[in-house]
Amino acid sequence: MTAAPTSVEPRLLLSAPTRGDRIFRGILSGSASLTMVILALIGLYLLSGALPELRADGLSFFTSFRWTELGPFGIGAVLYWTVTIALISLTIALPVSISLALAITQYASARVAAVLTILIDLLAALPSLIFGIWGLIFLQPRLVPVSEWLSQHLGFIPIFNVHGTNFKSSAFIAGVVSSLMIMPIITSIAREVFSRSPQGEVEAAYALGATRWSVIKTVVLPFGRGGIVGGAMLGLGRALGETIVVVLIVSPTFLISPRILESGANSVAALIALRIGEAHGIAVNALMAAGLTLFLVTLLVNMIASAIVSRSRSGAGVEL
Amino acid sequence: MTLADATVTLSTDAAEGHTLSASGVHAWFGSHLVLEDINLVAEANTVTALIGPSGCGKSTFIRILNRTHELVPGAQMAGEVILNDEDIYGPSSRPTVVRRHIGMVFQKPNPFPAMTIAQNVLAGPKLNKIKVTDPDELVEVSLTRAGLWREVKDRLDKPGGSLSGGQQQRLCIARSLAVHPDVLLMDEPCSALDPTSTRRIEETIGELRDLITIVIVTHNMQQAERVADHVAFFLAEENEPGRIVEQGSTAKIFEDADDPRTSDYVHGVFG
Amino acid sequence: MTAVDTTATADDVRSAPPSPPSPRRLGGGRTERWVLLLSALSSFALVWVAYENLTPASGIVGFVLCWVVAFLATVWLAERELHGSTAATDQTMGLLIVLVGAAVVGTLATILGTVIVQGLKAMHLSFFSTTMAKTGPLSKATDGGAFHSIIGTFEQVGIATTISVPLSLATAVFLSEGRGRLVRPVRTVIDAMSGVPSIVAGLFIYAAWVLRFGFSGLAAGFALSILMLPTVTRTSEEVLRLVPSGLKEAGYALGSPRWRTTLFVVLPTARSGLVTAILLGVARAVGDTAALIATAAGFDSLNLNPFHGQQDSLPLFVYKQIRIGLVDSQTQRAWTGALVLLGIVLILFVLARIASSGQTVRLPRRRRSRTTQGAPE
Numbered sequence: 024m025t026a027a028p029t030s031v032e033p034r035l036l037l038s039a040p041t042r043g044d045r046i047f048r049g050i051l052s053g054s055a056s057l058t059m060v061i062l063a064l065i066g067l068y069l070l071s072g073a074l075p076e077l078r079a080d081g082l083s084f085f086t087s088f089r090w091t092e093l094g095p096f097g098i099g100a101v102l103y104w105t106v107t108i109a110l111i112s113l114t115i116a117l118p119v120s121i122s123l124a125l126a127i128t129q130y131a132s133a134r135v136a137a138v139l140t141i142l143i144d145l146l147a148a149l150p151s152l153i154f155g156i157w158g159l160i161f162l163q164p165r166l167v168p169v170s171e172w173l174s175q176h177l178g179f180i181p182i183f184n185v186h187g188t189n190f191k192s193s194a195f196i197a198g199v200v201s202s203l204m205i206m207p208i209i210t211s212i213a214r215e216v217f218s219r220s221p222q223g224e225v226e227a228a229y230a231l232g233a234t235r236w237s238v239i240k241t242v243v244l245p246f247g248r249g250g251i252v253g254g255a256m257l258g259l260g261r262a263l264g265e266t267i268v269v270v271l272i273v274s275p276t277f278l279i280s281p282r283i284l285e286s287g288a289n290s291v292a293a294l295i296a297l298r299i300g301e302a303h304g305i306a307v308n309a310l311m312a313a314g315l316t317l318f319l320v321t322l323l324v325n326m327i328a329s330a331i332v333s334r335s336r337s338g339a340g341v342e343l
Numbered sequence: 344m345t346l347a348d349a350t351v352t353l354s355t356d357a358a359e360g361h362t363l364s365a366s367g368v369h370a371w372f373g374s375h376l377v378l379e380d381i382n383l384v385a386e387a388n389t390v391t392a393l394i395g396p397s398g399c400g401k402s403t404f405i406r407i408l409n410r411t412h413e414l415v416p417g418a419q420m421a422g423e424v425i426l427n428d429e430d431i432y433g434p435s436s437r438p439t440v441v442r443r444h445i446g447m448v449f450q451k452p453n454p455f456p457a458m459t460i461a462q463n464v465l466a467g468p469k470l471n472k473i474k475v476t477d478p479d480e481l482v483e484v485s486l487t488r489a490g491l492w493r494e495v496k497d498r499l500d501k502p503g504g505s506l507s508g509g510q511q512q513r514l515c516i517a518r519s520l521a522v523h524p525d526v527l528l529m530d531e532p533c534s535a536l537d538p539t540s541t542r543r544i545e546e547t548i549g550e551l552r553d554l555i556t557i558v559i560v561t562h563n564m565q566q567a568e569r570v571a572d573h574v575a576f577f578l579a580e581e582n583e584p585g586r587i588v589e590q591g592s593t594a595k596i597f598e599d600a601d602d603p604r605t606s607d608y609v610h611g612v613f614g
Numbered sequence: 615m616t617a618v619d620t621t622a623t624a625d626d627v628r629s630a631p632p633s634p635p636s637p638r639r640l641g642g643g644r645t646e647r648w649v650l651l652l653s654a655l656s657s658f659a660l661v662w663v664a665y666e667n668l669t670p671a672s673g674i675v676g677f678v679l680c681w682v683v684a685f686l687a688t689v690w691l692a693e694r695e696l697h698g699s700t701a702a703t704d705q706t707m708g709l710l711i712v713l714v715g716a717a718v719v720g721t722l723a724t725i726l727g728t729v730i731v732q733g734l735k736a737m738h739l740s741f742f743s744t745t746m747a748k749t750g751p752l753s754k755a756t757d758g759g760a761f762h763s764i765i766g767t768f769e770q771v772g773i774a775t776t777i778s779v780p781l782s783l784a785t786a787v788f789l790s791e792g793r794g795r796l797v798r799p800v801r802t803v804i805d806a807m808s809g810v811p812s813i814v815a816g817l818f819i820y821a822a823w824v825l826r827f828g829f830s831g832l833a834a835g836f837a838l839s840i841l842m843l844p845t846v847t848r849t850s851e852e853v854l855r856l857v858p859s860g861l862k863e864a865g866y867a868l869g870s871p872r873w874r875t876t877l878f879v880v881l882p883t884a885r886s887g888l889v890t891a892i893l894l895g896v897a898r899a900v901g902d903t904a905a906l907i908a909t910a911a912g913f914d915s916l917n918l919n920p921f922h923g924q925q926d927s928l929p930l931f932v933y934k935q936i937r938i939g940l941v942d943s944q945t946q947r948a949w950t951g952a953l954v955l956l957g958i959v960l961i962l963f964v965l966a967r968i969a970s971s972g973q974t975v976r977l978p979r980r981r982r983s984r985t986t987q988g989a990p991e
């Protein structure tokens with residue numbers, strides 16, 4: 024039914040808020056706006072810090088592979104290794120997170136699921152420093168044999184090839200450690216979307232004689248696909264910005280190579296962390312430019328992630 | 344063909360009927376007993392209707408009949424359910440195989456929305472990795488048996504969700520029939536449908552009777568009277584588990600019930 | 615019900631309540647124990663021979679990985695013989711998922727265990743009362759302490775909390791009331807902020823503050839508050855949205871203005887949830903290192919004044935000791951610092967759990983997910 028013809032118009036319901044209420048509203052929206060201002064300021068300050076360097080080196084800042092005391096600077100290799108480490112950790116974290124989320128929503132009893140959820144929240148709460156020190160001292164010596172084995176047997180694949188014998192401080196090891204850190208966030212989003220699987224379809228599949236895995240494959244996973252992709256993007260964003268683990272584990276390099284098992288990698292965040300203390304003059308501007316790049320990349324990745332999750336059938340209303 | 348059988352075949356001979364009989368069935372949710380000592384035989388090629396007020400355990404019972412009850416966390420049961428001389432809860436029987444032999448249609452139509460009409464019909468064989476020699480024929484036969492073929496034969500590649508509610512429900516029936524079950528369970532299949540669709544499904548049930556054993560839950564007394572050969576009246580007294588108060592032929596339950604509660608219920612005095 | 619109940623059949627309902635039998639064990643559909651056992655043993659033997667002999671001394675991690683793969687393959691083959699390939703895939707995937715869960719739990723346990731065991735080695739009381747002012751590379755692991763760092767951490771996190779909590783709560787109330795043009799953009803910004811790497815937050819404060827006023831605990835507090843803000847805001851908003859609207863309406867019905875209702879009805883109702891939000895935010899700030907490198911910058915002796923000069927903090931202490939890590943004593947000290955840090959984070963985590971379990975309105979995220987939520991009615 025459409026609205027009645029113009030003779031009747033809804034009354035405007037106005038109520039004059041009290042003075043206290045107006046002040047209160049003002050404080051609330053002021054605070055809310057302040058968060059927007061902060062984000063804008065981050066971008067602006069980094070941009071103004073970055074401009075001198077970007078003027079000096081231009082586009083070659085993003086494409087060249089060099090970093091000297093007083094310039095010229097180029098973060099091409101650093102960007103490459105940042106993305107490489109993030110992709111390695113995502114490659115490990117994504118399947119693990121999906122199966123954790125399946126374990127919680129589809130396999131575990133309510134009590135086990137609750138315990139698992141708490142443990143994963145705890146994993147998310149641990150500082151990256153703890154992962155870093157553990158990864159460096161405990162895990163690295165135990166992963167090196169795996170690297171050796173991979174390079175011996177699968178060395179014909181370029182990424183598993185290794186020149187020399189140094190398997191420590193590699194992008195692979197840093198990626199494994201940071202995969203532990205992005206696992207919780209991917210798991211929690213996957214869990215959320217899996218738990219919303221349409222019960223009618225699940226029951227229909229079971230009633231046709233489907234096994235649990237067939238139900239997961241035909242109903243749960245397709246339904247949760249948007250959430251999984253969005254969660255993976257979100258994890259990728261976290262991995263791109265991970266600092267301490269990379270600083271502690273990899274030995275920095277400004278050269279590009281496909282050999283992820285070999286010593287030597289880098290990341291934008293690690294570059295900044297390692298150099299900001301002693302940087303002077305134009306070097307500070309170069310670090311600002313690197314920081315701006317990282318800021319924009321993570322912002323973009325996060326935006327895409329939210330968009331994917333909220334547009335998907337399963338993800339509507341899921342809090343990231 | 345046994346309930347533990349790994350090798351899967353689609354039997355097409357419907358000549359031989361299959362009797363499903365439950366004896367001494369109890370059901371719990373957690374420690375809460377909701378069904379007590381249910382004994383019921385669904386004779387081969389008959390329609391058995393389960394009636395009773397809301398919450399008396401009809402759904403729980405019908406879900407026990409094809410082992411979907413145990414999908415609910417904390418759900419438990421006792422007693423035996425025998426199909427073809429085998430206990431479906433026996434140590435060697437597998438729930439997935441049981442559910443393939445005993446199909447189920449739910450209250451709310453639940454076709455797979457991402458699949459086409461034809462894919463929906465073939466979902467059962469696909470989920471169970473059963474090789475179908477002639478998929479087109481299986482689709483046609485199943486849809487025909489479900490009384491839907493003439494309406495959808497020109498749009499088999501449209502999504503299952505594009506049908507009306509009544510058509511979706513018949514699609515779900517066709518989907519269940521495509522794995523050639525021995526028994527078909529229906530839990531209030533018409534309660535979400537309009538009278539015309541309801542009538543259509545009742546006709547379908549009438550036609551299926553010759554092929555398959557049917558157990559149906561319904562709140563509609565006229566429907567029970569129209570489609571069923573045998574009626575069981577469930578009742579749960581306050582704070583008591585559900586029990587079968589009385590069962591018998593449709594005529595007996597509706598015209599000459601022994602228990603006054605039965606005749607009160609079927610004639611709409613309470614419930 | 616009707617009177618019928620009590621007349622004819624009340625007796626036989628009550629007189630002989632047949633004691634129900636005990637529930638049946640519902641088996642079937644799971645891989646038999648002996649299959650699992652045999653598969654585990656045979657795959658172990660196989661991997662032992664193949665892996666250990668072909669590539670000797672390749673480490674425990676690789677061995678376990680190979681064993682798991684061989685085990686799953688064996689189970690799959692055995693299951694397929696017994697019950698067909700669909701059932702085999704189902705069982706194998708189920709086992710894989712259980713094993714992955716166990717591996718993650720095991721990894722978490724290993725992390726906690728390593729930090730505790732290593733951290734206790736050089737743990738001593740003066741760790742909490744001395745600084746690193748007089749400690750050099752040749753000192754013993756038990757020389758020196760993190761007193762100055764702990765003080766720094768408290769001051770910096772205190773500053774961050776003071777700044778971010780009021781701002782976050784106000785923003786959360788604003789968002790939870792859910793009106794106005796600003797709501798959507800603010801929510802997007804908060805989401806975006808939660809993804810800002812902490813090193814970027816530190817670099818921002820470096821550019822905006824440190825370049826002018828120098829390194830200080832205050833600068834660190836600013837950087838940490840940027841990290842806390844999105845965490846506290848989003849968790850609080852979730853809690854606030856769960857406050858029943860009836861409560862608010864009751865407040866308005868009593869004629870109290872909005873702000874009084876919010877301050878004296880809404881916030882107190884959500885109190886424990888808000889405490890959880892704040893504790894989670896603090897836990898994030900306490901452990902963060904990257905944001906401090908360019909702001910507090912670390913210091914070896916005590917600097918009580920957060921407004922002036924470099925200051926240490928617990929994460930920076932650990933970071934420095936492990937980074938130099940030339941001698942064992944420094945690494946040992948780093949473990950001890952890590953243990954203290956872990957202790958603080960664990961306490962905050964447990965407190966947050968306790969607070970959230972005492973809350974009157976439940977967080978939706980804690981909702982349990984189930985395979986099947988009851989009968990499909």
Ligand SMILES: Nc1ncnc2c1ncn2[C@@H]1O[C@H](COP(=O)(O)OP(=O)(O)OP(=O)(O)O)[C@@H](O)[C@H]1O
Nearest residue numbers: 372377396397398399400401402403415988989991
């Ligand atoms: N998932 C569940 N968890 C706990 N109790 C349940 C669950 N499902 C059903 N029950 C309880 O079991 C009893 C029987 O429920 P059931 O769904 O079998 O009733 P019904 O006869 O099908 O009712 P209706 O006619 O309304 O569909 C009820 O008391 C109900 O509260």
Ligand SMILES: [Mg+2]
Nearest residue numbers: 401402403991
């Ligand atoms: Mg029901």
